[in-house]
Amino acid sequence: MNTRIIKAAAVQISPVLGEAEGTLHKVCEAIDQAARQGAQIVVFPETFVPYYPYFSFIRPPVASGPEHMKLYEHAVVVPGPVTDAVAQQARAHGIVVVLGVNERDHGTIYNTQLVFDADGTLVLKRRKITPTFHERMVWGQGDGSGLKVVDTAVGRVGALACWEHYNPLARYALMAAHEEIHCAQFPGSLVGPIFADQMEVTIRHHALESGCFVINSTGWLTDAQIQSLTPEAGLQKALRGGCCTAIVSPEGVHLAPPLKEGEGMVIANLDMSLITKRKRMMDSVGHYARPELLSLVMDDRAAVPVRSSTPAGPAADVVPSAPLPQPFGSSSHEPERSPLARVA
Template identity: 75%
Template sequence: MASKSVIKAAAAQLKPVLNDSLATTEKICDMIRASASQGANIIVFPETCVPNYPYFSFVLPPVLQGPEHLALYNEAVVIPGPITALVASAAKECGIVVVLGVNERDYGTLYNTQLVFDTDGQIVLKRRKITPTYHERMIWGQGDGSGLKAVDTTIARIGVLACWEHYNPLARYALMADHEEIHCSQFPGSLVGPIFADQMEVTMRHHALESGCFVINATGWLDDEQIKSITSDDKLQKALRGGCNTMIISPEGKHLATPLTEGEGILYADLDMKLIDKRKRMMDSVGHYSRPELLSLVVDKTAYRHIDVSDKRIAIKENIDQL
């Protein structure tokens, strides 16, 4: 359960430093400190904002993506590593929960990974997007169900999903059934156009209502110079504008602050945790309003490995010794 009756939330609309993990992380740490100075207890950053979302994959054909994809490999984040150490230090220094999206490198594969740092700087959740969307499948591998859960932090119980994972109702239900109090969502922003922001609005408000939780949503933002550096085609540049909608939503589906749809900045709002009980008294989707004997969900939370190594000789000796 939440440790405070009112939690101050921050949602960051971040302009990344393209292809530069360290510079982007330094901006992130500055935003962590700025939000903490305003009394924030939690801050959420956009999807894979370190070093940046792979916008190139949406506008370039596969045959031209090689150099940009390799550049992303070179700047991707190893967990744990120097980048996560910087963020952990800032979280601990400020006593704030940080939810961060990164391009994670695990040897030869990249993953869309979400990290939750607790107020002591410890990573309490690392999860990988279970199904990259459309063009993203050329960039990232698939995650598993091991991170599909809510986690306790010093301020509240938190669940996270990335972008169109919110269109997988069973993924959302897994977090609802794990009793998330604050749902942290991350989108790339600066993609698809205004319709993307409109769809995000509907999706986030509906999840808040259905889950009976608060939603903190963070999106990225690109300026014109960055967009032109990704593609010189005027028509394709339109596909990299709009789509920003950083927002904070109550369990009643209401905006708690005016959303950010342009530019870089930090959105703040107070979360009155009593509103969770107020909503769930009327409609608890995973409690008195559910019918588990009719409808239920099975979640495989196995952390799958490509190889399991065992030494049968040691196992046999241990069994003999126990006789």
């Protein structure tokens, strides 16, 4: 039985709207703070760097062009200066970091989740497979190559963003990979209190069904930020509430009071033996499964625009190789060349 105790931190935090550098500075400060409190893993909100595209929720597409272009300007290239800075913080403190970013890959922005191991290695880059409603005007779609669990210094870590948790097959893919710590990320400050209520049900259910810990992080907008996004009182109401930063045990229990307003950090100890305690009774991918009746088929190849095959060998994925100018700071890195791509 796994008897380790892992200290975890879930961060509720506001971005610096309109730029990446200020938001990144807040990320680094929060990592410092979590590490000072003994945290071994820290989780940040969905697409926190440079900021979640709140504009797309309150403005019609025809009026969103300038803000969408600004998001392109400040979006994160992976690898690049943002990932270098976060990796350095993770390595300096020996802490696992889970960060949501708007990732720019040539002409498309993706909702991307990054997992940095305690030595600073980027061990997972995955993209939200289906952006929700208004988000489809902002982000491209991810693929099955990121639906996996990775080994880290704190255990087996998986991640999903926001309403991906309403895709039971996506969740099952991670459950079948035996995730021990599930990192959930939501934008926060959206929709209203009902969003926070639904979020809480969702993360507690996943903890129970998967028999894992769930660390959930949501963003937060100040009144001044909400007013800067829109002067209309009705639309401002749509940018309040919807926060539930929390840490939940495999038994569906909050390990600390959830944070639903303001900036802050939820910290709790994860007793890893509770995973076995839960799965002894109900292992949804083991003794409680019926794979001869119900099973999941998943295409875990990276989606690429061109595939070519030659008589000399098996099919090979072809990805354009032209480098993209760095939109934030300066770095000698080029965009990632789909290292997870697989042969068709």
